[in-house]
Amino acid sequence: xxxxxxxxxxxxxxxxxxxxxxxxxxxxxxxxxxxxxxxxxxxxxxxxxxxxxxxxxxxxxxxxxxxxxxxxx
Numbered sequence: 393x394x395x396x397x398x399x400x401x402x403x404x405x406x407x408x409x410x411x412x413x414x415x416x417x418x419x420x421x422x423x424x425x426x427x428x429x430x431x432x433x434x435x436x437x438x439x440x441x442x443x444x445x446x447x448x449x450x451x452x453x454x455x456x457x458x459x460x461x462x463x464x465x
Contacts, residue, residue, distance in 0.1 A: 397450055404438050404453035409461040416460065 393405045404410065406425055414421060414434055421430040441452050 402448045402450050404434070404449045404456075406434060407457050409457040409459075410453060412460050413456045 393403055396403050397405060411421065411423065411425060414437060417437065419433050419437060421433055425431055425434060438449055438452060441447075441456075442449060445452070447455075
C-alpha cells in the first residue's frame, strides 16, 4: 500500500495506529489484518468515512493514524 500511495493511488495504509483505531470503533479484526475478512471490514469502514466526509482515503488514513498512540494529545 505504501508503494501505491507514493505512486499516486488514493488508498489507506493499515498501520498499527490505524488498526488500533479501527478496533476502537468496534471492528473485530486481527492485530495485523491480512485475511480477506479483515481487509473487507477495514475497506467497508473507510468507505463509510469516505462517503460521510468526502475526503480521500489517504487523508482519512493519516487522520485515523494520528487519532491514537503517541500523536494523540
